Amino acid sequence: xxxxxxxxxxxxxxxxxxxxxxxxxxxxxxxxxxxxxxxxxxxxxxxxxxxxxxxxxxxxxxxxxxxxxxxxxxxxxxxxxxxxxxxxxxxxxxxxxxxxxxxxxxxxxxxxxxxxxxxxxxxxxxxxxxxxxxxxxxxxxxxxxxxxxxxxxxxxxxxxxxxxxxxxxxxxxxxxx
Numbered sequence: 001x002x003x004x005x006x007x008x009x010x011x012x013x014x015x016x017x018x019x020x021x022x023x024x025x026x027x028x029x030x031x032x033x034x035x036x037x038x039x040x041x042x043x044x045x046x047x048x049x050x051x052x053x054x055x056x057x058x059x060x061x062x063x064x065x066x067x068x069x070x071x072x073x074x075x076x077x078x079x080x081x082x083x084x085x086x087x088x089x090x091x092x093x094x095x096x097x098x099x100x101x102x103x104x105x106x107x108x109x110x111x112x113x114x115x116x117x118x119x120x121x122x123x124x125x126x127x128x129x130x131x132x133x134x135x136x137x138x139x140x141x142x143x144x145x146x147x148x149x150x151x152x153x154x155x156x157x158x159x160x161x162x163x164x165x166x167x168x169x170x171x172x173x174x175x176x177x
Contacts, residue, residue: 002114012044035059053080066141086111
């Protein structure tokens with residue numbers, strides 16, 4: 001989805017868009033979009049810069065990091081970004097120009113007379129994905145021997161005893177006699 005910047009009114013322009021299934025792709029990661037993203041916000045011109053702010057909502061699913069069961073979660077995130085025309089941004093020529101400023105973290109460029117909101121949506125989704133996905137905090141994961149999901153059943157595998165613990169195991173068995 002593109003937001004046109006041609007004849008942008010002084011009071012800005014509102015936008016709202018519901019993506020269709022498969023219209024946005026997270027590109028090669030384990031996360032899958034269940035409910036397509038919905039985006040709403042406004043575009044304002046501030047000098048040469050364009051400010052885009054609004055709200056993004058989507059439902060994502062990913063495998064649990066321990067047991068591989070699917071976990072569904074909602075991303076509902078506000079955004080507030082600034083864009084400058086691509087031809088206005090020059091190349092950095094001194095060392096001080098290479099240092100990022102706080103404003104640069106919320107700053108991007110656009111080409112032509114429109115801003116591509118699809119890139120903004122992909123970026124905001126990627127930035128809000130969790131680093132670790134768990135189906136529940138006390139997830140027991142998979143058995144390292146047979147692969148059984150330990151949250152659902154108990155496996156009958158005999159875990160090999162580390163030889164360093166053998167003297168303690170022998171002591172335990174002697175006391176139980």
